[in-house]
Amino acid sequence: MMNTSSKWRLLALAKNNAAMNMAIDEAILINCSKGKSPNTVRLYEWLPSAVSIGYFQNPQAEVDLEKCKEEGVDVVRRITGGGAVFHDNLGEVTYSMMTSEEERLIPKDILRSYQIICGCIIEGLLSLGVAASFQPVNDIVVAGRKISGNAQTRRLGMVLQLGTILVDANLEKMFQLLKVSDEKIRDKMISSAEKRVTTLNEELSKKPSHEQVAEAIEKGFKKSLGIKLAKGKITDEEMTLAEKLSKEKYANNDWTFRR
Amino acid sequence: MIGNSELKAQGGKLIRVECDVHERSNVVMRLIITGDFFLHPEEAIEELEGSLLMLRAEPEILTSHIQNFFAKEYTLVGAKPEDFVNAILNAISNAKAGKQ
Numbered sequence: 001m002m003n004t005s006s007k008w009r010l011l012a013l014a015k016n017n018a019a020m021n022m023a024i025d026e027a028i029l030i031n032c033s034k035g036k037s038p039n040t041v042r043l044y045e046w047l048p049s050a051v052s053i054g055y056f057q058n059p060q061a062e063v064d065l066e067k068c069k070e071e072g073v074d075v076v077r078r079i080t081g082g083g084a085v086f087h088d089n090l091g092e093v094t095y096s097m098m099t100s101e102e103e104r105l106i107p108k109d110i111l112r113s114y115q116i117i118c119g120c121i122i123e124g125l126l127s128l129g130v131a132a133s134f135q136p137v138n139d140i141v142v143a144g145r146k147i148s149g150n151a152q153t154r155r156l157g158m159v160l161q162l163g164t165i166l167v168d169a170n171l172e173k174m175f176q177l178l179k180v181s182d183e184k185i186r187d188k189m190i191s192s193a194e195k196r197v198t199t200l201n202e203e204l205s206k207k208p209s210h211e212q213v214a215e216a217i218e219k220g221f222k223k224s225l226g227i228k229l230a231k232g233k234i235t236d237e238e239m240t241l242a243e244k245l246s247k248e249k250y251a252n253n254d255w256t257f258r259r
Numbered sequence: 260m261i262g263n264s265e266l267k268a269q270g271g272k273l274i275r276v277e278c279d280v281h282e283r284s285n286v287v288m289r290l291i292i293t294g295d296f297f298l299h300p301e302e303a304i305e306e307l308e309g310s311l312l313m314l315r316a317e318p319e320i321l322t323s324h325i326q327n328f329f330a331k332e333y334t335l336v337g338a339k340p341e342d343f344v345n346a347i348l349n350a351i352s353n354a355k356a357g358k359q
Contacts, residue, residue: 054295056301061275081297137271151297
């Protein structure tokens, strides 16, 4: 059966700009749906740092676009729903997972599948010494504080889930880049976010390298799903498609400002 | 007449609606739904927005229309169809009251 094997491809930690990061995920999703690429787990960072917004969000309402421009922070719209995220180059690792909806390891039910895929991240965090748990719908928390946000889409008979693992957080910068509903409560929002959000740095009292985090996530997928995850490369065909999607879709204002 | 609304769904997600209701005809001229909810497939949101255009901006008409829409094969995560009904009716009501 196509795309339901237990052998998956791992794309090791790599840095790209926001448009290219989103384009690579979609290119893999498309190629995988055609049976040209295997199920894939990909680990990545954002260079420069970026804000991604959910499929249904209005960037003007969510993001301080002027500030992003000033700071050289990319802004990109995802193909998944969910909220605006600041992807700090200095403190975050992102994963994505592309697999066929026919893959028996991933439940057809969306809520259940969040739990199963987030289980891989929880397993990975455990190997770093952090005891985290799943908080429906799409969060992973440590003692109630969020350490990972996740978002999923289903299209072309495929499941794409991506998510972030907070290694270190610059909440002040995050609240400068994301719009707050009321300027007067900006400080209050920062202190309230400090209570609601945690990082690996805080949990371990030491900042792990992004490579260590990536390795832990790799382990988590292998152990939790019981799959073989073989280091692979992005194919030429995927890269050509990704470059096209990056230029024509994700870096294009028509897509970013469509809502 | 332009109206906005913002609603925090019980599932925790935010729904924002901006609409334009024609004053004389009481017809929905424009309606945009944004927020951090999940709807599968995502393109269904444009279908919902489009299907509300040119309808009379009356709560009963819009409510049954939105409920029928979500009775189809769509999956909402983090919000319920009733949340969309309420957010849209609030925006329409604000438009009519002249509250943006």
